[in-house]
Amino acid sequence: DGGITQSPKYLFRKEGQNxxxxxxxxxxxxxxxxxxxxxxxxLRLIYYSQIVNDFxxxxxxxxxxxxxEKKESFPLTVTSAQKNPxxxxxxASSILSRNTEAFFGQGTRLTVV
Amino acid sequence: xxxxxxxxxxxSVQEGRISILNCDxxxxxxxxxxxYKKYPAEGPTFLISISSIKxxxxxxxxxxxxxxxAKHLSLHIVPSQPGDSAVxxxxxxxxxxxxxxxxxxxxxxxxx
Numbered sequence: 263d264g265g266i267t268q269s270p271k272y273l274f275r276k277e278g279q280n281x282x283x284x285x286x287x288x289x290x291x292x293x294x295x296x297x298x299x300x301x302x303x304x305l306r307l308i309y310y311s312q313i314v315n316d317f318x319x320x321x322x323x324x325x326x327x328x329x330x331e332k333k334e335s336f337p338l339t340v341t342s343a344q345k346n347p348x349x350x351x352x353x354a355s356s357i358l359s360r361n362t363e364a365f366f367g368q369g370t371r372l373t374v375v
Numbered sequence: 376x377x378x379x380x381x382x383x384x385x386x387s388v389q390e391g392r393i394s395i396l397n398c399d400x401x402x403x404x405x406x407x408x409x410x411y412k413k414y415p416a417e418g419p420t421f422l423i424s425i426s427s428i429k430x431x432x433x434x435x436x437x438x439x440x441x442x443x444x445a446k447h448l449s450l451h452i453v454p455s456q457p458g459d460s461a462v463x464x465x466x467x468x469x470x471x472x473x474x475x476x477x478x479x480x481x482x483x484x485x486x487x
Binding site for chain 2 (some may be wrong): 266295307310312320350352361365366367
């Protein structure tokens with residue numbers, strides 16, 4: 263089955279620790295995205311990548327880092343510099359041509375204690 | 376700066392009636408618009424889309440209308456069913472950058 267997989271579904275970390283969220287897709291999509299969902303604020307774009315070894319900051323990139331070493335993988339690191347890391351994180355992918363929808367993973371709920 | 380806005384955080388509709396969810400945008404460079412449906416603790420699923428060259432797109436019970444001059448789009452669900460209860464997100468794509476920008480979402484509750 264083709265799809266996009268995020269792991270783990272739930273993640274707990276102590277304050278001050280970096281944590282990496284995994285996102286893998288086997289849809290052969292060029293573009294991949296990371297969003298963060300907070301109550302009442304919709305989905306806010308953290309980073310996106312349209313090609314291997316290249317990525318761009320979204321609207322709320324501070325305190326986050328990404329890499330795109332392989333087409334299939336777009337891991338997100340939440341660093342200790344992120345002031346409010348507790349949130350629901352969503353990864354998505356899409357083909358690069360215009361007028362096409364993005365497909366989402368099931369999300370990772372990160373809780374920092 | 377919120378480029379895609381859904382000003383109604385929630386909407387309650389009786390089963391069988393029409394649900395109308397609204398979305399406004401500010402960026403005239405957006406040329407493709409999408410609606411997603413989301414259940415708690417799950418990823419959003421694509422529902423329906425519309426290109427800026429159209430003013431209406433229909434798929435079964437779902438119809439999206441686009442008014443470019445008003446920078447407004449709406450999603451109509453008719454007839455509404457209890458299984459439609461979810462959060463609905465409007466999204467837009469910039470024709471220059473390909474970024475997918477979402478609104479804040481509207482929580483729809485369809486009561487039997």
